[in-house]
Amino acid sequence: MCVENTPPPSGRLTRRGVLAGAAALAGTSAVLAGTAPAASASSGTRRGEAPGRGGDLVVEGGRLLDPATGEVTEDAVVVIAGGVVRAAGSRGRVGRVPGGVPVLRAHGQWILPGLVDAHIHLNTAAEARDAVLKGATSARSGSTNFYQDIAVRELARQAPEQAPRLRAAGVFVTPDLGDTILADPDLAPLARLRDGVRSAEALRRVVEVNLARGADTIKTRVNERAGLPEQDPLVQVYDHEQLSTIVAAARRRGKGVLCHSYSEKGCHDAVTAGIRSLEHGAFVGERTLHEMRRRGTYFTPTLTAIAGLAESSDPVLAERGRTYLPVLKRAVLAAHELGVPLAAGTDSSGGTVDPIGREVELMHAAGLSPLDAIRTATTGAAKLLGLDSTAGRLARGFAGDVLVVDGDPLADLGVLSRPARVVRAGFAVPAA
CATH class of the missing domain: 3.20.20.140 (Metal-dependent hydrolases)
Incomplete structure (x- = not known):
């Protein structure tokens, strides 16, 4: 037996029905139903990503690690707007940060990309x-x-x-x-x-x-x-x-x-x-x-x-x-x-x-x-x-996904398994 004479996968109606069932199994429909409307629109959208929400946040203090270069920046500031990093680096280099934006203070901690x-x-x-x-x-x-x-x-x-x-x-x-x-x-x-x-x-x-x-x-x-x-x-x-x-x-x-x-x-x-x-x-x-x-x-x-x-x-x-x-x-x-x-x-x-x-x-x-x-x-x-x-870096134009950890990950990688705070697309994720 074979399937060579079977019609090609059917169109949008079947896809909608199948994926609606998948959403019900995954419980994502219920989560979305209880989610507040998007606070920030597609300014956080990247190539290949669908429009969605993006938050505004400033992460300040702490040491920022750039995995691409291995560079560590003291007293770092990461500015996220619409879910996207607008600036990241030393306080003196970043300069003035926007007012009226939530601030996550990371003094004494390390900052990495999600x-x-x-x-x-x-x-x-x-x-x-x-x-x-x-x-x-x-x-x-x-x-x-x-x-x-x-x-x-x-x-x-x-x-x-x-x-x-x-x-x-x-x-x-x-x-x-x-x-x-x-x-x-x-x-x-x-x-x-x-x-x-x-x-x-x-x-x-x-x-x-x-x-x-x-x-x-x-x-x-x-x-x-x-x-x-x-x-x-x-x-x-x-x-x-x-x-x-x-x-x-x-x-x-x-x-x-x-x-x-x-x-x-x-x-x-x-x-x-x-x-x-x-x-x-x-x-x-x-x-x-x-x-x-x-x-x-x-x-x-x-x-x-x-x-x-x-x-x-x-x-x-x-x-x-x-x-x-x-x-x-x-x-x-x-x-x-x-x-x-x-x-x-x-x-x-x-x-x-x-x-x-x-x-x-x-x-x-x-x-x-x-x-x-x-x-x-x-x-x-x-x-x-x-x-x-x-993803993978905290640099201008990258996603505002941040990991804040209590310790130097270059000396103790175990701190990565115990994040102190997580930021996803500019939103500080509350602990469960």
């Missing part, structure tokens, strides 16, 4: 807000079952203090879609496929439906999952040809692909098929890392998730985590030394949001300097997400 979580699963509005409170002001989805990440992305555009700026991946391109087929009538024809989503027609179908629903990127896999004891994460589920089909379908619409991976052969097949970023990749080898450097393929190792396996009560998962983590750390250091671009991602899922600062700590534990580790969650991850002129 962090970027390049691999997270946000299924609900509550999870999205938790991610912001833990320092992730921008993020990329690692997929959801029923397009909830697309609903969260819309929440972030309308009420930025409630959710990270998000690149949504929609539903997983995987052999067994399971109940995800119920999410969308345009996926229903795939239910009759005895072998699951494996043919070129079926693979293209899932990509096309995702893009028709508004996904920003495509998520697929080459190996089974490490987090399920009954699966072997070194077993390959898609080959090079199938992965190439997925990549080609995404590229036709100008989108990239992130790929769940573990085995060296799987990693190599995924990279040479043209994926944008390799996720997990514990056993990625030297030949593949060289290919990644040549192609500019990103590596998002999700060390936090692998470290979490080692703490599992399931003996299979605990042993897997203890075995994989040191291997993955060595791969991260080898990638860094070769010049492969790295991005920090927690792979948070299941209702628990890990602080992105923990991933930065683990990058450092793998051998990166504190500044290079911070870059994986700022300038590096922002570039992967196509937000390199929006």
